[in-house]
Amino acid sequence: MSLFVQKFGGTSIGDLDRIRDVAAKVATARDSDHRIVVVVSAMGDETDRLADLAGSITSTPSPRELDVLLSTGEQVSIALLAMALEALGCPARSYTGTQVRIKTDDVHTKARITHVDCERVLKDLSNGKVVVVAGFQGLNEAGDITTLGRGGSDTSAVALAAALDADECQIFTDVAGVYTSDPRVVADARLLSVVTFEEMLELSSLGTKVLQNRAVEFASKYNVPLRVLSSFVDGEGTRIVSEELLMEKPLISGVASNRDEAKITICGVPDKPGIAYRVLGPIAEANIEVDMIVQNVSEDDKTDVTFTVHRNDFDAAMKLVENVAGDMDARSVSGDNRIVKISLVGVGMRSHAGIASRMFEALAEESINIQMISTSEIKISVVVDEKYLELGVRTLHAEFGLQDGAMQG
């Protein structure tokens, strides 16, 4: 008798018909003699609707009150799903984050889970009930409602799975799983049956928005077996496991791309210690996240620093850099928000030299100019002009034979 935590996001329960579909799916799993805990998000765009209400009242809502407001979205979902389950003859019981006691820190609107009490959940499970838990929310030490930030329901599901020592945490989404590349770009992209937590983190941060990164980190830390699969189509989906459990380590798991980046370069600044800090300090203070950072080899005591930010932050970041450029006696500042990042990801890369040069060669053969390069142990990323996105991704997907999954590390 296995214990599964199943998480369904906003799209999966976007309307009452879909809630009924999810109820049927959950009831079937329970009828197969599994114990089921379901974690749900708010229905469809409900969280946006609530945030808009707050925005109409004030441009600076108190984070505490925002959490009280937003958390109602999941509360509606859990009640309706529990009702739908009971209507199918499947005993069910809903819990808010406060009721399960998903304890978090004090950081309203992006709290982190510190502890999950499972007493009531375990009791209900042993009584044959399906337990339906509100994702995205918890409570802090003072008893105030907190929320975990966008996509936090994934984290709720993983935290519950860890606390309950579940056999698997199943994240149901609107895609069939994790692919070797974006199927909209690469026609013969292949569904991966398994990836490692580390690969998933890289793929996720690269725009394959299947799973929230914090959830993957959490799963990795507590070694919770994860599976991503479709709410709408039956299938095995993709398992996400720790590397030790992987018998065959693929050289390359996938090619990811990200259109959300913009590049800023500050040229001809004096090459002294602390330059990067002086350029990037104000960016960090403005809470703008920086992704890639490259500092070129210096010539004549001058150096260039290039970094990428989210396109939404491009204008703000440009202004900040222009401000410091004057103080720093820089030659020029230039920006480009028509770039994309393309990345090769694979744990097998670690033990194989030559992947990078093979990647650069394949791109060069298609006359794709590389603007920036950044590497990690299991990833190589390049920044190119956005017009090369599809060509670049398809070229690398074919170069490394990802369509037939032949290459193993």
Place this chain on the structure above:
Amino acid sequence: MSLFVQKFGGTSIGDLDRIRDVAAKVATARDSDHRIVVVVSAMGDETDRLADLAGSITSTPSPRELDVLLSTGEQVSIALLAMALEALGCPARSYTGTQVRIKTDDVHTKARITHVDCERVLKDLSNGKVVVVAGFQGLNEAGDITTLGRGGSDTSAVALAAALDADECQIFTDVAGVYTSDPRVVADARLLSVVTFEEMLELSSLGTKVLQNRAVEFASKYNVPLRVLSSFVDGEGTRIVSEELLMEKPLISGVASNRDEAKITICGVPDKPGIAYRVLGPIAEANIEVDMIVQNVSEDDKTDVTFTVHRNDFDAAMKLVENVAGDMDARSVSGDNRIVKISLVGVGMRSHAGIASRMFEALAEESINIQMISTSEIKISVVVDEKYLELGVRTLHAEFGLQDGAMQG
């Protein structure tokens, strides 16, 4: 420095503009150096919308899950009102029923309050904060969310006022207070500055739906000074107090009317003990509330029983009575759903004979035929054809001089 509990219903916070208006009103009261606890309902028709969602999922939602669902309505209200207050520079803090710990019994969808914890509320008040509490909801011993039934926010407000030993519980509604009669029927109906709890109970059960009866009973039991006043127009409203506090006891406080009744008569049943029970037992089992009951003096060992029910229950009640009529060998069953009830209410009535006969005489002079009569210590009710409603109410209003408030008991 007074402590007021102010309750605003769904109409008073029907949209974001009205929430801003309520925030301004509350902030003004606080600026006058009062400590304020605000209790709010769900916005406008939100509770109906949520109930409809549940109804679309299943015709028999679990009451426990229904409470989880419905309670989100007030949770949205408290967050938005707290934000609106803070936007005005008025420090505020919201609490759900669970968070205040408004403890109730286990009866989901119509729970009764058993205890209110005030620790956090008192602490916030002493820190100069306005405390915004979700009406209509609480939690039971097991920690499950409960709701108090329609109109339960009035009861929440009174319970909080009692627990906090508030100086006054102010119920803001869409009317200016309690009138001597329905101003839509009687042009010169007068706003009462004060009524007793008992009078309010009679007026309320007679269709002057200003305040929920349970709230009045609760206020009476714990001697909480109540005031009903308008959300939209400034004014003193109507105070509702215990009789002992009333210096001048008015003979008649008001004339109430109720269009929601229907009358059923079963004629010529054997006049034996247990007749009323045999007629009304099945009605009670069907959860149909009976208002007036009259059993006529018997002739030739036969008797007639007449009672009134809500018009919505008329058809169901007729069927039930027709069923028992056969078993009881009754002569006939007749029904009339085109009746109204008109009532005189006043605590001064107790010490004055002759009110009833004066009432009947005034109606007779207008040729209004009385079909049923029922009396209590502070009320006399008659049932008449619905076409006489306006004439009957105006006649009694004038007869007892209610327009100028001259008559005292």
